[in-house]
Amino acid sequence: MKAQSAALKLKLFEQVAQRIGEAVASGALPPGARLPSVRQMSDQEGVSVSTVLMAYMQLEAEGIIEARPQSGHYVRHAPRDICPEPQMSKPPQSAAPVSVGAAVAKIYEAARDPQIVPLGAAVASPELLPTRRLGRILAALARNEPEAGVSYDMPPGFLSLRQQIARRSFGWGCALSADELVTTCGASEAVQLSLRAVAKPGDTVAVESPAYYGTLQAIEALGLKALEIATHPRHGMELSALDAALKRHKVAAVLVVTNFSNPMGACMPEERKRELVSLLARRSIPLIEDDVYGDLHFGSARPKVAKAFDKQGTVLLCGSVSKTIAPGFRVGWIAPGRFRERVELLKFSSSMATPTFSQMAIAEFLRSGGFDRHLRMLRRHLLIQVGKMAAAVKQHFPEGTRATRPEGGSVLWVELPERVSALELQRRALQARIIIAPGPLFSASQRFENFIRLNCAQLWTPALESAVATVGRLAHQLA
Amino acid sequence: MKAQSAALKLKLFEQVAQRIGEAVASGALPPGARLPSVRQMSDQEGVSVSTVLMAYMQLEAEGIIEARPQSGHYVRHAPRDICPEPQMSKPPQSAAPVSVGAAVAKIYEAARDPQIVPLGAAVASPELLPTRRLGRILAALARNEPEAGVSYDMPPGFLSLRQQIARRSFGWGCALSADELVTTCGASEAVQLSLRAVAKPGDTVAVESPAYYGTLQAIEALGLKALEIATHPRHGMELSALDAALKRHKVAAVLVVTNFSNPMGACMPEERKRELVSLLARRSIPLIEDDVYGDLHFGSARPKVAKAFDKQGTVLLCGSVSKTIAPGFRVGWIAPGRFRERVELLKFSSSMATPTFSQMAIAEFLRSGGFDRHLRMLRRHLLIQVGKMAAAVKQHFPEGTRATRPEGGSVLWVELPERVSALELQRRALQARIIIAPGPLFSASQRFENFIRLNCAQLWTPALESAVATVGRLAHQLA
DSSP states (O other), X not given: OHHHHHHXXXXXXXXXXXXXXXXXXXXXXXXXXXXXXXXHHHHHHTOXXXXXXXXXXXXXXXXXXXXXXXXXXXXXXXXXXXXXXXXXXXXXXXXXEOOOHHHHHHHHHHHTOTTSEEESSOOOOGGGTTHHHHHHHXXXXXXXXXXXXXXXXXXXXXXXXXXXXXXXXXXXXXOOOGGGOEEESHHHHHHHHHHHHHOXXXXXXXXEESOOHXXXXXXXXXXXXXXXXXXXXXXXXXXXXXXXXXXXXXXXXXXXXXXXXXXXXXXXXXXXXXHHHHHHHHTTOOEEEEOTTTTOBSSSSOOOOGGGGOSSSOEEEEEESTTTTOGGGOOEEEEOGGGHHHHHHHHHHHHSSOOHHHHHHHHHHHHTSOHHHHHHHHHHHHHHHHHHHHHHHHHHSOTTOEEOOOSBSSEEEEEOOTTOOHHHHHHHHHHTXXXXXXXXXXXXXXXXXXXXXXXXXXXXXXXXXXXXXXXXXXXXXXX | OHXXXXXXXXXXXXXXXXXXXHHHHHTSSOTTOBOOOHHHHHHHHTOOHXXXXXXXXXXXXXXXXXXXXXXEEEEOSSTTSSOOOOOOOOOOSSOEEOOOHHHHHHHHHHHTOTTSEXXXXXXXXXXXXXXXXXXXXXXXXXXXXXXXHHSOOOTTOOHHHHHHHHHHHGXXXXXXXXXXXXXXXXXXXXXXXXXXXXXXXXXXXXXXXXXXXXXHXXXXXXXXXXXXXXXXXXXXXXXXXXXXXXHHSOOSEXXXXXXXXXXXXXXXXXXXXXXXXXXXXXXXXXXXXXXXXXXXBSSSSOOOXXXXXXXXXXXXXXXXXTTTTOGGGOOEEEEOGGGXXXXXXXXXXXXXXXXXXXXXXXXHHHHTSOHHHHHHHHHHHHHHHHHHHHHHXXXXXXXXXXXXXXXXXXXXXXXXXXXXXXXXXHHHHHHTTEEEEEGGGGOTTOOOTTEEEEEOOSOOOHHHHHHHHHHHHHHHHHO
């Protein structure tokens, strides 16, 4: 009886596993999709919890799905057919002045040229943004409330916009009030103001390794030094490494992209965020948190921000709608905690005010609903595009290539065989009218010489796939 | 015959003088208006040049008109009924770190409150701006070209806008090309980027005395020091004082509002601009020129910019449409000369890009004509409002009050009797729901304790006049 029951169970879990496997193969469950919880699947399939658990373990062993701690089970990106992951970064232990500026210019310049395939800057296709609806909202405002729009909207910025952001902050694990927010010309300005509020020239700021080149550029432009901290490709900045660095260095601030970091796509687990905040609060070191990618989670839950654990007001949370709604509107914000007054003052001399109509339109967009529906569509696209990019890299790039497995965001971080110079690869790709972001941009110490970052936020087309194949071919030549 | 002819001449010039006097009295020739040139008047009236000259001399002696060197004759502001002018400033001879920030915040804060009479920030009534037309332009763009508007417009910024600005630069005495321009989030960002491009923390920047508080705030926020240079209320920065200061101090840059300075309203004569540029070029010191008020000349000719005399590319010219079209659009620009590359790089980490729709709308506004017509209307209003403000100050303020006689721009700089504390006056005025800008904000060394600046860019109404009367009454209490 017992044996028979076990045999029955075996049959059952194999059936469940097979059904899921087929859903993955057909694309009904795309790479990165979160499977129903064990309890949900048990209800859905009319089988016991343990049967589902066994099915999931079987699929995990086959490399079709993967378990993520405290998060659930996910379809692996193109199972068996993607590159292994890069390893934890090992930056030098000293702070360095930054000089990435000039090399970055090439990326921005290429972003202006519609003839160049945009695998460089992390810019989304307008088709993936709520372009028409936002245009209609702006047109109505421009017709009906021109007086409001032409006037200065002095810091802290447009009240209804701050109210909408505050409302959404519940979803980030915070409960910000409109009074705690200052609007900015995008997250770039928010990060710049944060850095200026807490650090003065010559100071050292600890950053992820690799770190977003825009941030490194801001650090460079402000005469600060960057201290790169070892960073895990999935879990983000390594706290033990940070702790050790803080013992050796006087650090004015720590800057982290906690959710779907750029370029690694790492998402710091909640427990680590809590630990990071308390580790820094104990030392009275401000944390600058850049959360521009937080809404672009592939899993079902929006990850919290570290700011959610901020009891002392030492976290400066920066965000924007540039990755989700409209980069050209230049609408971002900062929740500067105890640095609010200083940030507000700096904002005056940085750009006086945030554009009024932009703020009015984004506020109305958020107020009138549909943002969450839009985000679901956008995330589905990004998930698929990141998966396709990962598969294309596996197919076209040299043996030995590694790539991250981001759980959100819109970029893929690719480690090429050691011989391949990313800067040379960038040069050759540009000749083929393709722009990529070479690894050394993401490091104050010019590391990651054989890494590149690929933008996955463009609609996947045969032309795009062919561009990736071309980059792969060029990489082969250099390998 | 000769005697008779002289008698006739006498009669003639008196007739001409009387006719002009009547035109002034009736308001047909408002305060600040430029009279026809002697030659034009001679043709118009059918009298000889010398007759006109005598008429003008008569009117000058009566205090009805005034001659301005190399510029012509102008109707005096409310002749006989305005205050004497303040004298040349005498700043200390040492550079000082700046701390105006906190006091400035009060002005910006008040600017947000529609219940407060806005005599503080130099902000125009939306009724004086081309609000409806700009709204229609933006609405059409938002409907017809939403894809363009939501996308990033990377530095150097929107090409058609740069082309339009370049086209207008001919009127400033320059012949800039679109390639020489970088668009910015208003002139505030342009000045901030200029300062960062040419000076590093700890460096000294020479400024006018008094100087615009926003500029002092930027200097403070960037950790620079300000060296105040004696400034003439009509002719701007005193070049001999600057020359002497440059011999004593290492100066990283000189920052001047060459046309209708803020708060004095001084306009540097063309010859002095030329001299200023060559004086600095000889020493390889960059000149940051803030020309936000240049289009607001009360006389017939648009004054040139110092950049017009820049042969070595060491002048960084900053401008915007915030005083003439739409402050809330945040559209400014910089012609950074030889510092273009550095300014462009700094722009990326300052705010990444200038808002796209704002740039598109302003470009279309400039392209489609009507800007010059609008400027004529705006200047006429400002001229009248500055005149009315000067008359109201004369009428309501204590004996011994002095006031500038700006030939353009939109502010009046008022020197109160020495006993009057401008900061206390600001406090009491704010209790009466009126905001003014106290003198110490305009100085790194907190001078001008008994000065205030009055914004004249609001439509003149009985309520506004009554607010000025209230400020006068409060000043009487403090005198």
